[in-house]
Ligand SMILES: [Zn+2]
């Protein structure tokens with residue numbers, strides 16, 4: 001069980017299982033939202049402790065289709081934590097507990113600013129990861 005929370009503690013949740021995948025997105029939206037490294041969780045593994053009503057959703061405009069959730073009080077990025085999909089990404093930053101999982105890919109490397117150097121051996125994709 002892995003605990004997660006926002007910066008101010010208004011939002012608290014637990015993951016009943018370790019996430020299945022971790023990736024880092026270098027697109028300008030993730031960078032500005034402060035949620036570049038994401039983990040994919042299954043809906044059934046996400047248990048709310050408190051503060052679900054403190055989560056706001058930033059709705060995307062086309063061509064973007066994924067909303068971004070954040071704490072209304074402190075602004076912490078929470079990924080797509082309000083998603084109704086079976087599996088969805090949340091910001092790895094929000095997790096309090098450690099993971100054995102490591103970053104598995106970098107996406108939108110074509111949008112990466114030059115001041116950030118990728119220092120791991122994970123696969124890199126110019127856009128969304130292609131199945132290999
Ligand atoms: Zn907060």
Ligand SMILES: [Zn+2]
Nearest residue numbers: 025026027030
């Ligand atoms: Zn992104």
